[in-house]
Amino acid sequence: MIKTAVTMPSVTHAIKAKRALAKGGYMSEIRKSPVVSESGCTHMLIVNGDPKDVIAFMNRNRIEYGKLLKGTSY
Amino acid sequence: MPSTINFDNAATTFPKPQTVIRALNEAISYYGGNAGRGGHRITLAASEKVFDTRQTAADFFGAVPENVVFTLNCTHALNYAIQGIMKSGGHIIISSLEHNSAARPVYALAKNGVISYSIAPVYDSDEAFLDGLKKRVRPDTKAIVCTIAGNVDGRILPVKEIAEICRKRGICYIADGAQACGILDVKLSDGINILCTSGHKGLYGPSGTGLLVSDGEYKLAPIIQGGTGSSSMELEQPDFLPDGLESGTLNTAGIIALKSGINFVNQKTPERIYAHEKKLCDKFMNMLDLDKVTVYRTKGLNYAPVVSFNINGVAPEDAAAMLSDRGYCLRAGLHCAPLAHKTLGTGDGTVRFAPSVFNNECQVAGLAGEIKKLCENL
Numbered sequence: 001m002i003k004t005a006v007t008m009p010s011v012t013h014a015i016k017a018k019r020a021l022a023k024g025g026y027m028s029e030i031r032k033s034p035v036v037s038e039s040g041c042t043h044m045l046i047v048n049g050d051p052k053d054v055i056a057f058m059n060r061n062r063i064e065y066g067k068l069l070k071g072t073s074y
Numbered sequence: 075m076p077s078t079i080n081f082d083n084a085a086t087t088f089p090k091p092q093t094v095i096r097a098l099n100e101a102i103s104y105y106g107g108n109a110g111r112g113g114h115r116i117t118l119a120a121s122e123k124v125f126d127t128r129q130t131a132a133d134f135f136g137a138v139p140e141n142v143v144f145t146l147n148c149t150h151a152l153n154y155a156i157q158g159i160m161k162s163g164g165h166i167i168i169s170s171l172e173h174n175s176a177a178r179p180v181y182a183l184a185k186n187g188v189i190s191y192s193i194a195p196v197y198d199s200d201e202a203f204l205d206g207l208k209k210r211v212r213p214d215t216k217a218i219v220c221t222i223a224g225n226v227d228g229r230i231l232p233v234k235e236i237a238e239i240c241r242k243r244g245i246c247y248i249a250d251g252a253q254a255c256g257i258l259d260v261k262l263s264d265g266i267n268i269l270c271t272s273g274h275k276g277l278y279g280p281s282g283t284g285l286l287v288s289d290g291e292y293k294l295a296p297i298i299q300g301g302t303g304s305s306s307m308e309l310e311q312p313d314f315l316p317d318g319l320e321s322g323t324l325n326t327a328g329i330i331a332l333k334s335g336i337n338f339v340n341q342k343t344p345e346r347i348y349a350h351e352k353k354l355c356d357k358f359m360n361m362l363d364l365d366k367v368t369v370y371r372t373k374g375l376n377y378a379p380v381v382s383f384n385i386n387g388v389a390p391e392d393a394a395a396m397l398s399d400r401g402y403c404l405r406a407g408l409h410c411a412p413l414a415h416k417t418l419g420t421g422d423g424t425v426r427f428a429p430s431v432f433n434n435e436c437q438v439a440g441l442a443g444e445i446k447k448l449c450e451n452l
Binding site: 009010011012013015016030031032038039040041042043064 | 109110112113118121122125128129139140302303304305306307308312314316317
């Protein structure tokens with residue numbers, strides 16, 4: 001299963017996104033990001049799905065997110 | 075010892091629904107993690123529960139969940155709203171029915187030379203009040219703060235018309251919903267930009283819960299900074315909601331139980347709660363001997379189910395003490411709203427009858443009977 005990891009502004013945004021993705025058929029889980037960003041620690045979503053599809057779904061549904069984490073496997 | 079009946083539900087509703095009590099117990103027993111912090115399963119379980127309440131409140135008021143901020147009470151929310159909007163100065167208008175939760179932060183900012191303010195008198199006609207509001211608007215007016223329903227007499231102010239005045243002039247409309255939410259149908263779609271309310275009154279949540287619900291139109295500068303579990307490298311407070319206004323550990327148990335309170339209101343519906351409490355208020359007023367008791371209401375105006383009265387010739391605190399001795403708990407005095415008492419001409423205060431969904435007509439008849447006895451013995 002291809003997975004997509006995206007950082008989220010806050011745990012509130014992460015839970016909102018997780019529930020919206022679930023409605024769209026994308027299962028995901030919330031974790032703390034292993035990558036401490038420039039602004040500090042943050043939560044992230046690990047989504048079961050291809051990054052291109054997941055990001056397109058999030059953009060289409062106006063789901064706020066931070067950035068796509070590349071080079072990380074889950 | 076007489077049984078104790080609470081008619082002071084405008085201060086906080088009591089008793090609480092059994093579902094709220096069970097939720098509070100469950101929250102303390104099973105959801106003890108620090109919501110929003112860490113990534114382990116205990117904290118994430120608490121975070122999910124907190125989000126459930128955020129979503130429930132958002133749905134209830136017509137907002138998006140991230141614009142629902144948990145506060146300690148309505149005063150806390152009003153301070154965030156007023157100080158957050160006015161931090162950089164400007165002019166603000168408040169109505170003459172405002173509680174000290176709105177009036178004091180405004181006065182403090184003015185006293186420190188940060189802002190100027192005007193008080194729009196509330197008259198016996200909504201039109202006169204709205205005219206006065208418009209006349210007080212200045213080019214630098216940034217916000218209007220108005221209660222939706224006054225906490226002393228329950229007077230309902232015209233929300234949509236106030237919103238229209240604000241919208242046309244680019245002014246932030248901050249509404250105090252402490253006496254209205256859960257009883258009247260309050261929605262951001264009425265034009266309210268920032269709704270402040272308590273969780274422990276008409277929403278039947280535990281004390282220590284309040285809400286600030288924003289439509290996202292106006293940014294609020296934080297007045298408290300601290301840990302949010304996000305952007306932790308930055309010394310600057312996050313500028314997004316809810317984190318920007320939620321520093322420090324949340325009242326997780328209270329917030330989780332608040333969801334049960336809102337669900338309780340949803341199940342009963344605000345319309346039915348209002349109808350029940352209005353019926354109790356009407357019965358109460360009908361049973362009073364108006365030669366001996368003064369009721370502070372004006373015909374033709376709309377009121378939330380709260381009745382302010384005085385037994386003629388008896389100080390309100392004395393009347394409340396005598397009723398308390400007979401098992402009836404009503405609040406007397408100024409109700410932290412001196413502006414409202416000035417407006418009503420009740421400088422020495424009033425006694426306030428404020429029923430909840432748990433009161434019944436038999437209790438009201440008992441209270442009215444005790445007041446009758448007090449009047450006869452004067």
